[in-house]
Amino acid sequence: MKDELTQDQRSANLKGMGSSRKRVEDVRFTQGKGRYVDDIKLDGMLFGDFVRSPYAHARVTSINTEAAMAIPGVVAVLTAKDLEPLGLHWMPTLAGDKQMVLADGKVLFQGQEVAYVIANDRYAAADGVEAVEVEYEELPVIVNPFEALKSNVVLREDLEGQTEGAHGPRKHHNHIFTWEQGDKEGTEKVLEEADVVAEEMVYYHRTHPCPLETCGCVASMDKVTGKLTLYGTFQAPHAIRTVVSLISGIAEHNIRVVSPDIGGGFGNKVGAYAGYVCSVVASIVTGKPVKWVEDRMENLMTTAFARDYWMQGKIAATKEGKITGLWCHTTADHGGFDACADPTKFPAGFMNICTGSYDIPTAYLAVDGVYTNKAPGGVSYRCSFRVTEAAYFIERMIEVLAIELNMDAAELRRINFIKSDQFPYQSALGWEYDSGDYHRAWDQALNAVGYKELREEQAQRIEDFKAGKTRKLIGIGLTHFTEIVGAGPVKNCDILGLGMFDSCEIRIHPTGSAIARLGTISQGQGHATTFAQIIASEIGLPADDITLEEGDTDTAPYGLGTYGSRSTPVAGAATAMAARKIRAKAQMIAAYLLEVHDDDVEWDVDRFSVKGAPERFKTMKEIAFAAYNQAIPGLEPGLEAVSYYDPPNMTYPFGAYICVMEIDVDTGEHEIRSFYALDDCGTRINPMIIDGQVHGGCTEGYAIAMGQEIAYDEMGNCKSATLMDFFLPTAWETPTYTTDFAVTPSPHHPIGAKGVGESPNVGSVPCFSNAVHDAFRPFGLVQSHMPHDHWRIWKIAKDLGLHS
Numbered sequence: 014m015k016d017e018l019t020q021d022q023r024s025a026n027l028k029g030m031g032s033s034r035k036r037v038e039d040v041r042f043t044q045g046k047g048r049y050v051d052d053i054k055l056d057g058m059l060f061g062d063f064v065r066s067p068y069a070h071a072r073v074t075s076i077n078t079e080a081a082m083a084i085p086g087v088v089a090v091l092t093a094k095d096l097e098p099l100g101l102h103w104m105p106t107l108a109g110d111k112q113m114v115l116a117d118g119k120v121l122f123q124g125q126e127v128a129y130v131i132a133n134d135r136y137a138a139a140d141g142v143e144a145v146e147v148e149y150e151e152l153p154v155i156v157n158p159f160e161a162l163k164s165n166v167v168l169r170e171d172l173e174g175q176t177e178g179a180h181g182p183r184k185h186h187n188h189i190f191t192w193e194q195g196d197k198e199g200t201e202k203v204l205e206e207a208d209v210v211a212e213e214m215v216y217y218h219r220t221h222p223c224p225l226e227t228c229g230c231v232a233s234m235d236k237v238t239g240k241l242t243l244y245g246t247f248q249a250p251h252a253i254r255t256v257v258s259l260i261s262g263i264a265e266h267n268i269r270v271v272s273p274d275i276g277g278g279f280g281n282k283v284g285a286y287a288g289y290v291c292s293v294v295a296s297i298v299t300g301k302p303v304k305w306v307e308d309r310m311e312n313l314m315t316t317a318f319a320r321d322y323w324m325q326g327k328i329a330a331t332k333e334g335k336i337t338g339l340w341c342h343t344t345a346d347h348g349g350f351d352a353c354a355d356p357t358k359f360p361a362g363f364m365n366i367c368t369g370s371y372d373i374p375t376a377y378l379a380v381d382g383v384y385t386n387k388a389p390g391g392v393s394y395r396c397s398f399r400v401t402e403a404a405y406f407i408e409r410m411i412e413v414l415a416i417e418l419n420m421d422a423a424e425l426r427r428i429n430f431i432k433s434d435q436f437p438y439q440s441a442l443g444w445e446y447d448s449g450d451y452h453r454a455w456d457q458a459l460n461a462v463g464y465k466e467l468r469e470e471q472a473q474r475i476e477d478f479k480a481g482k483t484r485k486l487i488g489i490g491l492t493h494f495t496e497i498v499g500a501g502p503v504k505n506c507d508i509l510g511l512g513m514f515d516s517c518e519i520r521i522h523p524t525g526s527a528i529a530r531l532g533t534i535s536q537g538q539g540h541a542t543t544f545a546q547i548i549a550s551e552i553g554l555p556a557d558d559i560t561l562e563e564g565d566t567d568t569a570p571y572g573l574g575t576y577g578s579r580s581t582p583v584a585g586a587a588t589a590m591a592a593r594k595i596r597a598k599a600q601m602i603a604a605y606l607l608e609v610h611d612d613d614v615e616w617d618v619d620r621f622s623v624k625g626a627p628e629r630f631k632t633m634k635e636i637a638f639a640a641y642n643q644a645i646p647g648l649e650p651g652l653e654a655v656s657y658y659d660p661p662n663m664t665y666p667f668g669a670y671i672c673v674m675e676i677d678v679d680t681g682e683h684e685i686r687s688f689y690a691l692d693d694c695g696t697r698i699n700p701m702i703i704d705g706q707v708h709g710g711c712t713e714g715y716a717i718a719m720g721q722e723i724a725y726d727e728m729g730n731c732k733s734a735t736l737m738d739f740f741l742p743t744a745w746e747t748p749t750y751t752t753d754f755a756v757t758p759s760p761h762h763p764i765g766a767k768g769v770g771e772s773p774n775v776g777s778v779p780c781f782s783n784a785v786h787d788a789f790r791p792f793g794l795v796q797s798h799m800p801h802d803h804w805r806i807w808k809i810a811k812d813l814g815l816h817s
């Protein structure tokens with residue numbers, strides 16, 4: 014048989030890895046045909062809504078539900094008393110703490126769930142919420158973690174007297190854990206003996222990812238079959254199924270968890286919320302489906318926030334700028350409950366990646382987790398595992414050290430980068446970096462933006478400013494970040510005891526198309542597009558002929574879900590491995606059909622051909638059909654495979670970002686003149702999707718650095734619970750980005766890919782912030798806290814005496 018097409022043409026037809034294949038899910042999304050939780054409407058469905066605490070800390074002395082029950086349409090009102098007999102008034106958190114489902118005696122943060130009203134429709138439920146009478150007795154409020162550690166006020170009375178927590182000893186009744194990594198004495202010695210030591214407090218404020226779609230679920234208990242179906246905005250559907258089974262006692266095979274389309278997750282939808290538990294209970298009690306969907310204020314006030322890390326740092330170096338040691342003590346504000354979603358052994362996530370891209374021989378990190386009267390969570394926002402905090406910390410400390418040494422910050426970085434021949438690199442705080450080429454990426458970035466000329470322009474501008482010719486300064490923000498994603502090796506990463514592997518199952522149909530199912534779940538990342546591309550390249554069937562399914566625990570193989578940029582490093586690897594199993598069987602089938610030995614056929618894009626006789630071949634499509642219609646001796650019929658992949662290591666994507674900012678000294682306004690982002694995420698599956706990820710992540714980083722904040726007053730009132738107060742950039746504010754790339758494959762990943770989704774947030778926040786600091790560096794600014802909104806920038810200028 015003769016083939017008309019060249020190898021390249023056949024390869025292009027597959028739309029495999031490396032092609033900017035258009036996102037298949039967008040046909041649905043752009044036509045309003047997505048199916049989100051709120052689109053699920055079941056017969057006889059009821060609606061739940063919460064009574065929430067107006068106080069940040071108060072005793073609940075009484076709850077009267079009579080008036081609420083009298084409202085037409087209200088079916089029931091649940092309080093902690095109703096949940097207690099079921100043992101469901103408290104629930105375990107992913108961090109080994111426990112959290113009230115409904116207020117049990119007291120409340121610990123504003124917006125905390127106090128009672129759950131179930132009604133025939135949303136409006137009756139809302140009226141019911143208004144009518145529930147709750148009496149509170151206010152208690153002293155603590156919103157500052159440093160004060161919490163000194164205060165006599167006991168926030169968590171349920172833990173009183175417990176000196177041991179889930180992560181070791183507790184030093185104080187408002188203390189959660191201390192986590193230490195590295196060499197304390199060694200680092201102190203280095204600091205003592207160093208030529209130069211720079212010290213600074215770096216605060217990464219509390220913020221929130223604010224996804225377009227808020228959190229919600231529909232619980233439906235079928236009393237006839239005993240089967241509970243739970244639809245919801247879950248980033249980890251299988252883990253939710255296991256947790257629901259463990260806390261409700263319903264056998265796991267009788268629970269089906271479904272994540273339909275999700276309108277953005279960003280880590281906000283990893284944890285388990287009171288709304289899920291109450292909806293499940295309500296459905297069991299009423300025998301009807303129950304829907305609960307948060308509104309915007311509830312989402313901002315009560316679901317997983319991000320950051321709130323106070324990082325005290327010391328960095329030591331020689332006079333020439335070679336870093337000799339890094340010390341960090343972090344005070345972590347976790348709010349009323351410790352509900353982070355970190356792997357069990359890492360109560361401060363991967364904060365110990367805080368040595369960044371630099372070869373720092375000695376380092377020490379300690380993190381103290383603290384309770385305050387703020388919302389719990391702390392898991393989210395484009396790095397669930399505290400890598401954003403770590404990158405911000407080290408990239409600020411480098412700038413602070415550059416000031417101390419009176420050095421150019423780009424040069425200081427270059428002197429200290431881990432060299433390409435040092436990989437795999439063992440960091441002082443315990444990680445093995447898989448691969449990287451930082452010097453090359455850095456030079457590529459500096460050349461691309463014309464760094465030298467920019468510095469000259471900036472110097473001229475400073476002169477002009479001093480001469481009274483202009484009131485605008487230029488800031489050049491630099492960042493070189495190293496991410497750590499792909500949790501994780503099962504041997505040291507688990508969530509609630511569930512090892513963090515992931516999975517893929519591929520089934521080839523007789524006519525040569527396929528379906529693949531994964532343990533992950535897309536929230537907008539485009540998995541249906543990219544994972545089909547991996548399979549296309551591995552087994553030579555067009556990506557367009559491969560359906561991808563995620564999120565239904567009745568059909569998908571068990572996996573730990575999508576967050577921490579783990580889908581590509583873990584489920585992506587499982588996908589390649591499952592595909593390779595299929596290809597191995599296909600090889601045997603091809604050899605049988607071609608009547609040669611297995612070893613005498615070779616793979617060629619979309620077929621196996623006889624070695625030395627390429628005109629004799631069987632395409633994958635032909636092989637698929639044969640798998641179902643030929644009796645092949647020694648082989649089972651059919652063509653499918655499943656892989657559960659336990660990664661041997663994390664992957665370490667990295668990037669070089671440079672921002673040029675103009676700052677108006679008199680108004681505090683800024684303009685982003687340019688933003689350059691070079692990302693190296695190893696082998697690239699879909700360059701266009703990567704670009705989209707970088708644009709999205711940088712825009713979130715821009716928001717965080719320049720204005721976004723979950724702020725509290727001293728009474729614990731959340732001051733930023735609406736989009737009037739919480740900065741969400743629109744197309745108007747969003748800067749234009751120039752993206753670039755380098756490719757340093759991961760040596761341990763079957764296709765060499767690393768994650769990329771989190772990287773742009775990890776890298777862009779310090780980049781924007783460093784630009785602000787850099788603009789004022791000649792006038793003596795060393796450190797100033799984010800977010801750098803107009804007022805705060807104006808204040809910096811004022812404090813430096815730049816206003817006449």
Ligand code: PCD
Nearest residue numbers: 278279280394395397537543577580581698699768769770
């Ligand atoms: N090399 C490479 C890598 C990657 N990729 C692509 O890209 C993406 C991403 O990826 P990754 O990195 O792996 O990641 P994932 O896992 O998938 O995801 C996750 C992430 O993702 C990001 N992005 C995004 N997007 C959208 N649209 N939405 C959303 O929500 C989101 N989110 C965010 C977050 S936050 Mo966390 O949760 O906090 O932890 S984490 C996160 C996908 O599609 C993939 O396939 C490619 O292509 N290539």
Ligand SMILES: [Cu+]
Nearest residue numbers: 396397398400
């Ligand atoms: Cu992360």
